[in-house]
Amino acid sequence: MEFTHFNENGKARMVDVGGKDETKRVAIARGTIKMNKETLNKVRDGQMKKGDVLAVAQVAGIMGAKKTSDIVPMCHNILINGVDLNFEIDEENSSINIEAEVRTTGKTGVEMEALSAVSIAALTIYDMCKAIDKEMVIDHIRLVKKTGGKSGEFIRKGEEV
Template sequence: MTKDLTHFDEKGRARMVDVSAKSETQRRAVAQGRVVFTEESFQVVRSGGVKKGDIASVAELAGIMGAKRTSDLIPLCHPLPITGLTVRIEPDDAAHAFVVTAEVKTAGKTGVEMEALTAVMTACLTIYDMAKAVDKSMIIDDVKLLEKSGGKSGDFNRDE
């Protein structure tokens, strides 16, 4: 089964998808990514030993701010009334990484996957920015949608 790319019209021109006929439903998306450090620099950042302060709390706030600006960054993304948004950053000591998880909710006509992914990327980029003085070799990786619910296309769960 082949699905069409919805952001192009029949002539191949970019378009914002028309959602005016869709029903409003409760929608939710969870995305995740991580920033991987060298072991030495991870320990420095993990112990709070950077001049810019508590990286996790600043990056969590940045992720929230990024999600709210998604439609300004992604050209064909609809501006959405976000009704719930959390960004959490947890250390993964074994991987020398910080794992960023974002959950976004709305009651609307289109999903919040892009907002969740934007929150994760903004938080990861903030971690990179704040820690680059101790480790320019950091890697932002494993950014992905974990779950989404609501809407015509149904639910998605990466673990299933």
């Protein structure tokens, strides 16, 4: 197996995507933040002192997708066509499920941008709720689907998309 992010001397490099074809690409990532029931109720009911947690997390997730190449060393700066985040409150498990979909037309995929969007949204929820709940857990961040490019479509087994 050849590692694409290392040159012939074993040093880190950014992959040259100049010769690749531009294709429509989509990536969907998901993750969860678990919290105590009191915290979840305050988030759901808009009672957190810092404001509307999910609205702020929505914007933060979009910003996270846009800034991925600034924080992940070998990521290309990608022109993103769109980012969409959805939050699902899971009362039974006292958690918030986060899903991000990122779209582009380009020479490289947006998997890292989708994963960053979920991660930053979860971190923002944590930041806005940490004053009342330091036990929160960010969990199970994963790529669930990607389309486009040479490698084609990927759908994680057991995931509905």
